[in-house]
Amino acid sequence: MTESAITGVDPDESSGRAHQAEAASFGGVLMKVAGYAAMVAVLLLVAAPLFWIVITSIKERPDIYTQPAQWWPSPPTADGYKAATTDIEFWSYFKNSLIITTILSIAKIVLGVLSAYALSLLRFPGRTIIFVIVIAALMVPNQITVISNYALVSQLGWRNTYQGIIIPLAGVAFGTFLMRNQFLSVPGEIIEAARLDGAGPMKLLWRVVLPMSWPTLIAFSIITVVNEWNEYLWPFLMSDDARTGTLPVGLTQLQNNDGITNWGPVMAATVLAMLPVLIVFLALQRHMIKGLTAGAVKG
Amino acid sequence: MASVYFDGATRRHKGNARPSVDSVTLDIEDGEFLVLVGPSGCGKSTTLRMLAGLEPVDDGTIYIDGHDQRGVRPRDRDVAMVFQSYALYPNMSAEENMAFALRNAGMGKAEAHQRVLEAAKILELEPLLGRKPGQLSGGQRQRVAMGRAIVRQPKVFCMDEPLSNLDAKLRVSTRAQIAALQRRLGVTTVYVTHDQVEAMTMGHRVAVLNAGVLQQVDTPEALYDRPVNTFVAGFIGSPAINLVEAPVRDGQADLLGAPVPLQQRADAERVILGVRPESWTVGAQGVPVRVELVESLGAEAFVYGRPEGDPDGPRLTVRLEKKLRPEVGDVLTIAPVPAEVHVFDAESGQRLA
Numbered sequence: 001m002t003e004s005a006i007t008g009v010d011p012d013e014s015s016g017r018a019h020q021a022e023a024a025s026f027g028g029v030l031m032k033v034a035g036y037a038a039m040v041a042v043l044l045l046v047a048a049p050l051f052w053i054v055i056t057s058i059k060e061r062p063d064i065y066t067q068p069a070q071w072w073p074s075p076p077t078a079d080g081y082k083a084a085t086t087d088i089e090f091w092s093y094f095k096n097s098l099i100i101t102t103i104l105s106i107a108k109i110v111l112g113v114l115s116a117y118a119l120s121l122l123r124f125p126g127r128t129i130i131f132v133i134v135i136a137a138l139m140v141p142n143q144i145t146v147i148s149n150y151a152l153v154s155q156l157g158w159r160n161t162y163q164g165i166i167i168p169l170a171g172v173a174f175g176t177f178l179m180r181n182q183f184l185s186v187p188g189e190i191i192e193a194a195r196l197d198g199a200g201p202m203k204l205l206w207r208v209v210l211p212m213s214w215p216t217l218i219a220f221s222i223i224t225v226v227n228e229w230n231e232y233l234w235p236f237l238m239s240d241d242a243r244t245g246t247l248p249v250g251l252t253q254l255q256n257n258d259g260i261t262n263w264g265p266v267m268a269a270t271v272l273a274m275l276p277v278l279i280v281f282l283a284l285q286r287h288m289i290k291g292l293t294a295g296a297v298k299g
Numbered sequence: 300m301a302s303v304y305f306d307g308a309t310r311r312h313k314g315n316a317r318p319s320v321d322s323v324t325l326d327i328e329d330g331e332f333l334v335l336v337g338p339s340g341c342g343k344s345t346t347l348r349m350l351a352g353l354e355p356v357d358d359g360t361i362y363i364d365g366h367d368q369r370g371v372r373p374r375d376r377d378v379a380m381v382f383q384s385y386a387l388y389p390n391m392s393a394e395e396n397m398a399f400a401l402r403n404a405g406m407g408k409a410e411a412h413q414r415v416l417e418a419a420k421i422l423e424l425e426p427l428l429g430r431k432p433g434q435l436s437g438g439q440r441q442r443v444a445m446g447r448a449i450v451r452q453p454k455v456f457c458m459d460e461p462l463s464n465l466d467a468k469l470r471v472s473t474r475a476q477i478a479a480l481q482r483r484l485g486v487t488t489v490y491v492t493h494d495q496v497e498a499m500t501m502g503h504r505v506a507v508l509n510a511g512v513l514q515q516v517d518t519p520e521a522l523y524d525r526p527v528n529t530f531v532a533g534f535i536g537s538p539a540i541n542l543v544e545a546p547v548r549d550g551q552a553d554l555l556g557a558p559v560p561l562q563q564r565a566d567a568e569r570v571i572l573g574v575r576p577e578s579w580t581v582g583a584q585g586v587p588v589r590v591e592l593v594e595s596l597g598a599e600a601f602v603y604g605r606p607e608g609d610p611d612g613p614r615l616t617v618r619l620e621k622k623l624r625p626e627v628g629d630v631l632t633i634a635p636v637p638a639e640v641h642v643f644d645a646e647s648g649q650r651l652a
């Protein structure tokens with residue numbers, strides 16, 4: 001995810017060219033080499049572990065532990081995948097992950113957008129105080145609230161239920177914060193124009209403000225989906241088995257199945273767990289296009 | 300269509316010592332084109348936004364069509380606004396931009412389309428209706444913004460410097476188009492500008508605002524010929540009027556040595572005399588002026604200079620006809636045309652005669 005996606009300000013082509021021009025004027029070749037070196041370094045840092053996960057997942061069991069390390073599996077095998085999907089109730093975990101992530105993401109996005117909208121564009125008494133409280137909530141690490149949440153949720157008898165996992169996680173300080181700042185960056189005259197044009201609050205949000213905020217909203221959505229998909233601690237505490245456990249929880253079960261960890265299936269399951277978010281990311285990032293506000297004011 | 304009446308409308312922004320708009324009372328007739336001018340920060344936009352309901356009125360009130368607008372929401376005022384930035388919806392096509400208000404008001408798709416087409420025809424926007432604002436030029440965006448206002452057939456148009464983002468040439472043609480359009484539609488219009496020429500050429504009447512206080516509301520000619528105070532005199536007209544403080548002796552003001560008879564308040568000690576650049580005659584008698592700068596515009600020329608032998612004296616502007624072209628450093632003897640001299644009180648700056 002690029003930074004521009006998060007801020008919603010996309011560097012367009014011309015600024016790209018400006019960067020190039022700047023780089024060239026800085027002593028051309030040297031800057032270019034440095035740039036590529038940095039890129040390669042980042043790539044190695046990010047891609048090497050990923051590569052290792054993938055090839056481990058298709059190695060035969062003894063090959064995983066050989067020294068020196070094998071950089072290419074010979075021969076590749078699908079055993080790891082078979083084990084990953086049969087040793088544990090993989091599809092059941094998968095289904096739970098899907099359900100919980102979907103509901104949580106939708107809840108978080110809707111709540112985030114609506115609360116941000118209220119806090120940025122609607123006028124009501126106590127608005128600033130509410131915003132400060134939201135920011136304060138953002139400062140509290142999740143781990144701190146885990147114990148009290150656990151006590152509360154288990155008292156309600158919600159362990160091993162979807163709502164037990166979903167509801168405590170549905171708070172959205174981050175989304176409120178991010179979307180509020182995005183909404184505040186929408187030119188005030190456009191909002192006034194819409195008010196004069198007789199747009200009510202929902203229409204203003206849906207037809208005017210949100211369409212100008214897609215890049216930020218999509219960035220927020222991707223972050224949310226990835227976060228919820230990978231959420232580990234709380235679902236792990238809330239579920240004892242495959243009834244409500246999510247994939248990360250399932251992966252732990254796979255690890256501990258027979259005392260020593262069989263890394264082949266674990267890596268295979270990891271790859272399988274990665275795929276859905278990867279697809280979501282690829283599908284959404286296309287929409288983080290530039291110039292959504294082009295021509296709105298002046299130009 | 301409606302009349303607009305500002306009744307002592309005042310706006311105080313938090314943290315400012317003075318009101319941004321200070322009890323403005325202004326009567327705008329049905330169908331009138333009123334231009335609101337004044338220097339930057341004088342409260343033009345604020346006045347307009349109060350009329351549109353985008354800014355609260357802290358004191359006094361505003362009537363549209365005789366109805367008190369206190370507590371009336373912007374959307375219910377039936378006022379259309381053209382913003383300086385145009386404020387088009389970037390995600391909608393030109394047509395959707397224009398139809399947005401109509402659809403919000405519950406008009407059917409077909410009817411709204413019809414209305415948009417009519418407006419597009421007037422504004423020559425027909426081939427551009429499918430384009431998004433980002434695909435339009437500045438002038439085209441300006442017309443879409445106009446279109447968005449006129450499709451609504453509102454009671455009042457509010458326009459806040461709608462031409463300031465256009466280049467000089469386009470501004471001239473668009474200026475004429477807007478004035479013609481307003482005459483054709485007959486919708487009461489309040490037009491904000493800080494451009495002299497727009498103020499003098501577009502409207503039926505011009506309201507001059509300074510520091511939130513309304514100075515004078517009059518036809519462009521009256522504003523030029525009979526400014527009520529030194530501010531209006533100095534603000535209207537380009538190049539600006541010469542304002543010179545002059546002592547009074549024996550019922551005559553002494554304009555740098557040239558006598559100017561006073562009809563009124565001949566007993567005052569000092570007055571301020573206002574002489575437009577074209578109200579001088581060049582001759583043998585009067586004030587000798589050393590020329591510092593000559594601006595030749597072809598048909599006419601403006602000469603700037605100071606009284607001879609008085610380098611700290613007031614800088615005077617003189618308009619000359621074609622035949623006379625002094626050089627820098629020449630001395631020109633000028634005398635004011637007595638009938639065209641404006642006389643203002645030295646303390647208050649108010650017009651005396």
Ligand SMILES: Nc1ncnc2c1ncn2[C@@H]1O[C@H](COP(=O)(O)OP(=O)(O)OP(=O)(O)O)[C@@H](O)[C@H]1O
Nearest residue numbers: 312313315319338339340341342343344345346493
């Ligand atoms: N939201 C605000 N808060 C505080 N002061 C404000 C606010 N809006 C405007 N003002 C003040 O009110 C005064 C009038 O502002 P306004 O925007 O009406 O000026 P203007 O005549 O439109 O100027 P310009 O020609 O530069 O657009 C200014 O002194 C400005 O500082």
Ligand SMILES: [Mg+2]
Nearest residue numbers: 343344345459
């Ligand atoms: Mg303004």
